[in-house]
Amino acid sequence: MSKVPTLLDRYRLMVTMRAFEEACAQGIPTGELRGELHLADGQEAVAAGMVGALRSDDWMVSTHRGHQHAIAKGVPLEEMMAEVYERVTGLSRGKGGHVHLFDMERRFSVTGIVGSSLPVALGHAYACRLDDSDSIAVGITGDGGTNTGQFHETMNMAAIWKLPLVILVENNHYAISVPAEEVIAGRGIAERAEAYGAWGRRVDGTDVEEVAAAFAEAVRHARGGSGPALLEAVCFRFRGHYEGDIDHYRKSVVKRRMREEGDPLAIVRHRLLERGEVDEAVIAGVEGEARDRIRDILQKVREAPGPDAAEAFRDVFAEVSA
C-alpha cells in the first residue's frame, strides 16, 4: 500500500481479518479441519498496524498464528483460505496447511516452530544488505518466542551487523497456558532490546493507531541502516491457543473482560464514530462487505477439490535421480 491508510481503511482490514478467522473456525465443527488451528481473534490491531509502513518488496516471516499478518502483507485471501482448508487451489496445493503458508510473490512465509521465524527473517535482512537494497525484513513472534535461543541469537546478529530487521512481538500474555510474566525475566520484552543496543518500544497492541505509529518508527529505524528494532505489542488472544484448547488456565471473568474492554475492532468503531469521520451506516457497510466477501471465498474454497493422491509424492526434491 503506497499511501498511509486511513483509520477506516484499517477498520476494513481488521473486520476482514476477523471474518477470515471466523470462516476458518467454521471448519472445526464440520470436521473439515482438525483442532490444530491457531486463530488470532483479538490481535487484529497488531497486524493491521503494519500496513502502510511496509512495502511490497519488504519481507515478512510469521508464526503459527499468521493469517492476519498474511492479510496485512497482501497474500490473496482465497488461496490462503484454500490452503487452510487443504485444497488443491491453496498456496501450496494443500501440502503446507495453515501453519506453513508460503507466498514468495508477496515475500511472505510462516514457520510453525515458535521462535524460528526470527532467524529466517534475519536471513532476509542479511540478503537485503547483500542486495544493497533498502528493503527490510519483519520477523514476528509471540511473548513465548522471546524466551527462545533464536530470539537472542537473532537480536545479537542483527545488531552486530546492523541489519534492517524489525522484530514484532505479539505479547498476548500467554505462552500457550503459561503466563508471560511468570517466565520472562527482567523488566519486560521491549527492554530486552537494550541489551543489544537496539531500538525497543512497547505499545498497546489493541490500539491500531498506536501500533501503526510505533511500527512506522521501527521500520524507519531499520530501513535507515541503524540496525534492528524490537516492537512489543501487548494484546489479547480471545480464543484458546488452538481450536482444541479448553482454555481452562484463564478465568472466564478475565476472558469476558478482555472481549469487552480489549477488542481492537470495538475500539476503532467507537473512535470512528466519536470523531464523526463516518456514521453507523458506513461502518455497517464496511462490515457487511467484508462478511460477504469472506462468505463467498469460503464457499468457493469448499467447492474446490482436495489434492490428488499423486501430490503427496511431489516436491521433496527439485532433482530426482533416475
Add this chain to the structure above:
Amino acid sequence: MSENGKQAPDGRQLNISQLIAETIGIEMERDPGIVFLGEDIGYSGGTFGASRDLFRRFGEWRVRDTPISEMGFAGMAVGLAMSGWRPLVEIMFVDFIGVCLEPVYNAIAKNRYMSGGHVAMPVTIRAAGGCIGVAAQHSQTLWGMLAHLPGLKVVAPSNPLDYRGLLAASIESEDPVIVIEHKDAYLRKTTEFPFGTEVPRGRYTVELGKANVVRRGGDLTLATLSTMVEKSLAAADVLHAEGVGVEVIDLRTVVPLDDATVTDSVARTGRLLVVDEDYLSFGLSGELVSRVVENLGPSAVKGVSRLANPDLPIPAALSLEREVIPNEARILSAARAIVGSG
C-alpha cells in the same frame, strides 16, 4: 564426471582442506550468489583450514564469521535462500548439528515440499565428521540420522577427486545437501590416497547419487563410503592374495542411495558386506541390505553382513576408539566369515 573448463592435474601437493577451500573459491567466483556462513571460517580460514583465503578474496559479507549461534545462522540460510541467495553453511563438527537440527530438518529440508514446490532451498551444509581420537561429542558421522529425514541429500566423499566434484555438485544443486567431510582426510595430501589422486585444477562436478565401483571382484560385494573405502581396499588386497575377489563400491552419497549399482554387483557375487563408520542400528547398513534383498529376492542372496559402530558412544581413549570403529582387521574377519559361510 562432467567437465567444465577442466585443466590437467599439475602435480601440486595440496591437502584435502586446501582442495576444499580452493573448490569453494572456484564456486564463489562462478556464482556471485553464493554466501558462506560459519564459525571461524573468516579470520582463521577454518578450524580445519578448509576456507583459507576466502575471507580476503570475497570479503566479510560473502564469507561471514558468525557468532557461536548455530540455530541463528542455520535459520538465516533459510531466509537467504528464499531471498534468492545460495547459502553455504559450515557446521564445524557434524555433532553440533543437534544444536540447529530444527531449521535443518523442519525448514531447509521441508520448505520445498510444504510450499508445493514454490520455494527453493539450494542450501549446502558442510560439516566435519568421523573418528580421529576426539571422543563422543566430536567424532560422530551421523549420516544415517540425517539421511533418515526426508528432503536432505547426504554426501560423504572418500578421495580427492570426489572431495572437489561432489562439493561442487552439492553447491550447484537446487536441493539441500549435507556434505560430511572426514576429519582424517583434511591434512592428507591428495597423492596419499589410493585412488582419485589426479585432481584437475579447473571446475568439474561428480553427480550425486552415483556409486563408484573402485575395485572389481566376483566373490563378495563390499559397499562402504568415506574413509572406510580405503580400509576396505586394503582388506580387499589381502583377500585377493587369498584367492577371494572383493568388489568394493564407494557409495559416495547416502541420499540418493545408489542401491542399483550395489544390487547389480550382488546379483553377480551373491554376497554383501556393508562397512560403515556410523552407528549400526537403524542406519545406512540396514537400509542398504534391505534394499538389495528386496531388489533381488532372498533366494538370490547367499549372505549379508554388516560391520559398523555397534551402537556405542565413541570413547576417548584411542585404544577404545579402535575397538568401536571398523578397521582393516575387522573388515577382513567379516569378509572371511561371509565368504566362508557359503
